[in-house]
């Protein structure tokens with residue numbers, strides 16, 4: 093029998109930490125422990141994402157729960173010598189609160205985690221995602237065992253009682269969807285997991301898939317049992333190779349142990365799961381387009397009804413849910429729907445995972461109870477805005493969503509309140525913007541995205557978004573006219589009215605919400621020929637002052653060769669070539685480059 | 689156009705088609721695997737897929753051109769994807785992209801270097817936003833970039 097270890101060293105092996113170097117730390121740690129003959133008493137575990145990727149690679153030492161950040165292979169010796177042998181915490185690697193710079197040794201005391209309520213993410217970062225034993229050790233597959241002992245209708249009843257709503261954007265009540273699929277006529281039915289995660293700035297589904305893949309399988313099997321399906325598909329973005337690998341491994345383990353396949357846990361219920369890789373089209377996240385794509389066709393949405401619950405994959409009743417929706421299912425079954433429903437607001441129960449990015453101190457994944465305010469997320473969990481800058485807006489809901497200004501920071505967040513404020517829960521991307529962000533540029537960014545991703549089926553979506561983008565480009569380039577704002581508004585309403593799927597119907601939201609809350613930004617571009625945030629290239633320029641010593645560094649970093657000058661002579665920027673990237677200014681050791 | 693298609697690759701394609709060709713809904717996986725074999729989707733390959741699966745060539749072209757993952761032209765040995773997702777955008781992804789273009793000597797809309805060493809593409813979010821701005825080279829992610837880091841990263845693949 094394996095000896096019980098006295099300490100566990102968790103090294104994050106999520107995509108973020110792997111790319112910042114955790115892949116080298118793990119073998120280094122194992123080798124060094126072995127050299128010292130400590131490999132039996134200290135166990136090294138590779139985990140999934142902890143949600144604080146920016147500070148990675150993360151190393152956490154249990155039983156104390158000490159949280160080390162930005163660990164390099166060279167630090168491994170010190171962690172072993174001082175912490176694991178002498179019991180002294182390595183101060184210099186500890187996390188510091190951004191506001192106070194105080195070190196926080198204990199994982200649970202870090203403000204980023206304190207206000208979180210980890211339900212879907214409970215295992216992420218805490219178990220080895222490649223180990224079925226560890227998932228089972230963390231009460232995994234208990235929900236399934238319980239579900240199989242109940243009648244399918246009772247399982248659906250429990251999901252209804254929980255109040256869970258779809259986390260993929262629409263917020264449709266999950267229990268009702270399951271019931272529709274169950275009630276649909278047909279002996280062949282499918283379960284589909286939507287892991288296309290196309291929102292450009294969101295990565296919660298990725299983290300769950302990589303950090304806790306069995307949870308998704310368990311959720312899907314429970315769903316299959318209750319709707320009467322025997323086959324499932326996971327449609328996963330090809331850009332997520334690690335997620336696909338982990339899912340393949342988990343499926344194999346589950347097949348080998350009778351958790352998938354024939355006669356699951358002796359219940360007589362059969363279920364298999366296949367993985368389909370996406371081929372790079374945002375619109376394939378839309379459920380009918382996704383189904384077309386699994387069938388091997390062009391991924392274009394079609395009108396609903398019929399809904400997939402009645403006619404989905406190959407015309408058969410199909411239940412499609414998002415990754416995070418499935419991730420909530422095992423615990424709902426295990427703990428009962430009432431427990432889940434005790435969190436959240438009247439209309440929106442449970443928790444939601446948000447991807448916190450942009451101009452914020454702690455970027456990362458945060459799972460919070462519904463009903464929390466944006467202020468708590470940004471300041472208490474996110475640690476506020478870096479570099480002493482002022483908060484300007486938070487964009488929520490991705491390309492379908494909108495921007496909320498300062499005065500709405502105290503809004504309690506749920507599906508309804510966000511929609512009312514002109515934003516959207518969407519998939520849960522939160523991008524924080526400070527005073528140096530131009531809201532016209534932000535609107536243009538999202539419109540450029542949707543315009544590019546429109547499948548082209550409906551004219552208002554295809555042509556209308558193109559026209560809106562032209563107008564925004566014109567405004568950012570300094571050629572806006574007084575008619576442009578009303579023109580944007582009228583285009584927006586015809587696109588919303590004339591589009592088949594939510595991509596088109598919501599595409600104007602980023603423009604409308606910025607027009608609503610930040611109309612000054614637009615007017616400044618059009619009337620005063622100014623970009624107040626200093627972003628839009630047409631209104632800013634970089635110049636080299638007399639402080640220039642001619643070191644030539646700026647010339648080297650300029651990506652477009654816009655800078656000329658001889659060593660020791662004054663350098664010059666050609667404004668026609670300059671793309672205003674700011675790299676030269678950041679590089680100049682003598683602060684000789686001005687922006688104005 | 690481009691390189692000669694190796695006979696042994698055609699044999700692999702035939703094996704693939706024998707394996708998947710008759711099942712339904714396998715066109716996209718077949719195209720994905722073919723692209724893994726050939727690096728892109730030459731016309732000859734699409735013709736063969738059409739013959740063996742019975743899918744009309746026009747339908748295959750329709751699918752290939754719909755998805756950004758598929759390529760009708762030869763591609764570089766290394767695929768560089770520069771993230772232009774929201775998080776990367778607000779943290780300077782544009783500067784990284786221009787630096788990549790400069791370092792690879794790509795002009796205008798050109799995506800592949802003359803020696804077929806690299807293909808540069810943009811992507812909207814690779815789910816690594818915490819490390820923005822981010823690029824992906826083949827299957828590896830590199831984050832927290834400044835324009836200065838670009839050369840060193842590309843050199844690892846040269």
Ligand SMILES: Cc1cc2nc3c(=O)[nH]c(=O)nc-3n(C[C@H](O)[C@H](O)[C@H](O)COP(=O)(O)O)c2cc1C
Pocket residue numbers: 257258259260261262263264286287288289290291374375376377378379380412413414415417593594595
């Ligand atoms: C353009 C577009 C993109 C979408 N992308 C996603 C996605 O990436 N992931 C997802 O789960 N749902 C996405 N959806 C929503 C799906 O159509 C569908 O509502 C969802 O998968 C249902 O699951 P849920 O009820 O669990 O939320 C998208 C919808 C549209 C219109």
Ligand code: SF4
Pocket residue numbers: 375392393545546547548549550551553554591592593594595596597
């Ligand atoms: S609204 Fe846009 S993306 Fe949706 S079906 Fe119409 S054209 Fe395609």
Ligand code: SF4
Pocket residue numbers: 636639640641642643644645646647663679680681682683684685
């Ligand atoms: S980096 Fe600064 S000092 Fe050096 S040449 Fe450029 S402007 Fe002059």
Ligand code: SF4
Pocket residue numbers: 634649650651652653654655665669670671672673674675676677
């Ligand atoms: S701002 Fe960027 S493009 Fe312009 S001169 Fe400086 S480095 Fe070159």
Ligand code: FES
Pocket residue numbers: 104105106107108109110140141142143144145146148149150
């Ligand atoms: S990948 Fe390590 S914390 Fe996210």
Ligand code: FES
Pocket residue numbers: 292293294771772773774775776777812813814815816817818820821822
């Ligand atoms: S926006 Fe670039 S990784 Fe998410």
